[in-house]
Amino acid sequence: MKNQAQLITYVDRLPGGTFADLQRTLDKSVPGAFGGVHVLPFFHPIDGADAGFDPIDHTQVDARLGTWTDVAGLASVCDVMADVIVNHLSSRSPQFLDYDARGLESPSAGVFLTYGRVFPQGARESDLLALSGPRPSLPFTKHRNAHGEQVLLWTTFTSEQIDIDVRHPEGRRYLDAVLAHLQAAGVRAIRLDAVGYAIKKAGTSCFMIPETFAFIDEITGQARALGMEVLVEVHGHHNAQIDIARRVDWVYDFALPPLVLHTIYARDAAPLAQWLRLRPHNAVTVLDTHDGIGVADVAAGEDSRRPGLLPAADIDRLVATIHERSGGASRLASGSAAQNVDAYQLNCTFYDALGRRDDEYLVARAIQCFVPGIPQIYYVGLLAGTNDVELLRRTGIGRDINRHYYSAAEWQQALTTPVVQRLLALLRIRNTHPAFGGTFGFDAAARTLALTWQSDDGAVRLDVDLTQMSARVTDAGATATDGIIWHSSAKDGVSCT
Numbered sequence: 264m265k266n267q268a269q270l271i272t273y274v275d276r277l278p279g280g281t282f283a284d285l286q287r288t289l290d291k292s293v294p295g296a297f298g299g300v301h302v303l304p305f306f307h308p309i310d311g312a313d314a315g316f317d318p319i320d321h322t323q324v325d326a327r328l329g330t331w332t333d334v335a336g337l338a339s340v341c342d343v344m345a346d347v348i349v350n351h352l353s354s355r356s357p358q359f360l361d362y363d364a365r366g367l368e369s370p371s372a373g374v375f376l377t378y379g380r381v382f383p384q385g386a387r388e389s390d391l392l393a394l395s396g397p398r399p400s401l402p403f404t405k406h407r408n409a410h411g412e413q414v415l416l417w418t419t420f421t422s423e424q425i426d427i428d429v430r431h432p433e434g435r436r437y438l439d440a441v442l443a444h445l446q447a448a449g450v451r452a453i454r455l456d457a458v459g460y461a462i463k464k465a466g467t468s469c470f471m472i473p474e475t476f477a478f479i480d481e482i483t484g485q486a487r488a489l490g491m492e493v494l495v496e497v498h499g500h501h502n503a504q505i506d507i508a509r510r511v512d513w514v515y516d517f518a519l520p521p522l523v524l525h526t527i528y529a530r531d532a533a534p535l536a537q538w539l540r541l542r543p544h545n546a547v548t549v550l551d552t553h554d555g556i557g558v559a560d561v562a563a564g565e566d567s568r569r570p571g572l573l574p575a576a577d578i579d580r581l582v583a584t585i586h587e588r589s590g591g592a593s594r595l596a597s598g599s600a601a602q603n604v605d606a607y608q609l610n611c612t613f614y615d616a617l618g619r620r621d622d623e624y625l626v627a628r629a630i631q632c633f634v635p636g637i638p639q640i641y642y643v644g645l646l647a648g649t650n651d652v653e654l655l656r657r658t659g660i661g662r663d664i665n666r667h668y669y670s671a672a673e674w675q676q677a678l679t680t681p682v683v684q685r686l687l688a689l690l691r692i693r694n695t696h697p698a699f700g701g702t703f704g705f706d707a708a709a710r711t712l713a714l715t716w717q718s719d720d721g722a723v724r725l726d727v728d729l730t731q732m733s734a735r736v737t738d739a740g741a742t743a744t745d746g747i748i749w750h751s752s753a754k755d756g757v758s759c760t
Contacts, residue, residue, distance in 0.1 A: 267298025299342030555608030
């Protein structure tokens with residue numbers, strides 16, 4: 264993938280709502296801001312139980328958005344990343360409906376996991392307590408098939424998302440077909456969604472076990488052979504990200520959002536600096552995504568030998584501050600307060616998590632753009648979007664608070680605001696300055712942070728003052744006053760390039 268910022272977006276939540284409209288938006292509304300786009304699930308249908316992450320047909324583009332030809336058209340002008348939902352299929356998929364109707368006579372009988380498939384001799388209480396999952400409940404759904412037989416389906420996320428046996432020949436044939444369609448459309452990279460839960464084995468946590476790593480190696484090799492890079496999506500202890508980074512092209516830096524929030528809330532860059540010393544550089548950096556802000560990514564492991572990046576007391580203060588800054592909206596959308604598939608994530612726009620303070624928001628985005636990796640900007644975050652409490656109340660789904668549908672008028676109005684204009688200027692610097700292909704360095708003091716990039720073609724530096732809550736970018740070869748080419752505030756008169 265290009266070493267440039269990427270947009271994360273649903274197709275249907277931007278003006279127009281089609282692939283053709285998305286391509287026009289990138290070309291006309293935000294030219295130069297993005298070298299690629301992670302298109303969130305665009306498969307049939309986009310409006311199931313989990314906003315497209317429960318595909319009925321993972322090989323079919325939802326007709327309301329366009330066709331595979333439209334996907335290929337977008338991929339011809341920018342890097343396209345797409346999701347491969349390896350863990351589950353919709354309960355409305357043809358495969359499951361056939362299994363439901365014909366039972367073990369169905370060719371798809373081996374595709375779907377049940378309690379009995381994983382625990383043929385039954386499970387002890389300790390086996391069930393060891394299971395790791397995003398929900399506090401056990402990952403099973405009681406189901407009566409068309410013949411009146413009852414079965415416990417393995418459902419890691421929702422009862423409509425039936426887990427796949429990725430090691431069964433029919434399960435692998437299904438995933439092979441998905442990869443083939445994406446490769447044919449020119450997709451540059453795939454995101455392995457929920458891959459941490461893909462392998463189930465009795466007597467284990469069924470999350471990121473050795474067999475999971477082997478599966479990640481296998482599907483990564485397959486994708487690379489098709490000319491696609493691989494991004495792995497796993498939430499958990501930060502050591503897991505370090506381990507995965509050695510095996511794949513890209514990992515998410517999910518520790519960055521809570522660490523940046525802590526840096527700004529507490530005026531303390533020390534934990535962030537500690538992570539900068541440890542973190543892998545082949546990372547996709549995010550502050551916000553279609554999911555919530557994960558606190559588990561900075562927390563300690565279940566055993567005391569794996570400390571976290573933030574102590575428990577600081578995490579508690581972080582959560583409390585998000586609730587306070589958002590006026591309590593994040594509390595309405597998180598945990599048991601809404602239909603959440605991950606009880607350990609906080610649902611809130613990043614702009615609202617910072618109390619809609621432009622100076623803090625731009626400091627956060629500047630840090631994101633300078634940390635090694637590919638910065639991805641979520642579409643709501645691009646527009647400094649606020650919590651959509653109305654959508655939350657209408658659907659009862661916590662993550663919808665950060666999944667707003669933008670009208671053309673809302674989109675155009677947001678683009679004119681100073682905070683968005685300065686963010687776009689920052690992204691264009693990140694995309695074009697040659698130093699970002701060089702060597703990274705940083706220095707952290709009590710209330711200051713300096714991030715630098717240097718190459719044979721130039722040098723660029725970000726200075727963050729946590730006391731003044733300001734950030735400035737300087738270019739060693741620039742002609743602007745003192746070399747400043749970007750500032751988080753317009754008050755000093757510096758013109759952003």
